[in-house]
Amino acid sequence: MKLSLAHQQFQQRPGVVLRKVAGEVMLVPTVTREVDMDSLFLLNASGEWLWEQLRQQTTLAQVAEKMAGHFRIEPARATADATAFVEQLVERNLVVAQPAS
Numbered sequence: 001m002k003l004s005l006a007h008q009q010f011q012q013r014p015g016v017v018l019r020k021v022a023g024e025v026m027l028v029p030t031v032t033r034e035v036d037m038d039s040l041f042l043l044n045a046s047g048e049w050l051w052e053q054l055r056q057q058t059t060l061a062q063v064a065e066k067m068a069g070h071f072r073i074e075p076a077r078a079t080a081d082a083t084a085f086v087e088q089l090v091e092r093n094l095v096v097a098q099p100a101s
Contacts, residue, residue, distance in 0.1 A: 005086055008097045011057040016094050018043070018051060027051065027094055041092055046071065050085050059100050060086055 015030050025048050027041040043051060049070065053063050060082055068078035089095040 005060050005083060005090070005097075007100050009057045009059050009100045010054055010063075010086055010089070010095045010097050012051070012054045013094055013096050018048070029094070039092070041088075041094060046081065047085060050082060054089075054095060 013029075017028050017030055019026055019028050025043045027043065029039050046067075050063065050067065053066060060079075063086070064075065064079040064082040067073070067082055068075045071078070073081075086095065090097055
């Protein structure tokens with residue numbers, strides 16, 4: 001299912017933290033005291049960078065534009081990569097999404 005992300009703003013969900021463990025970078029929901037291993041979300045270098053961009057509320061277009069410049073890739077590729085990443089975050093409830101103003 002494709003989500004309509006173009007007209008939304010995204011931000012890290014409170015209670016989701018980035019952790020580095022044994023050389024792996026992962027997002028860990030900390031809503032309860034117990035960690036559900038199925039809820040961990042592993043990140044590569046670009047995923048870690050994208051996650052940091054979501055500290056502040058931002059649109060997908062803004063993230064993709066920054067990503068294209070940072071990684072020196074074509075804007076279309078940055079948009080596709082950022083969209084795929086944010087879709088996964090939304091599906092796993094790791095970000096807060098709301099209509100862009």
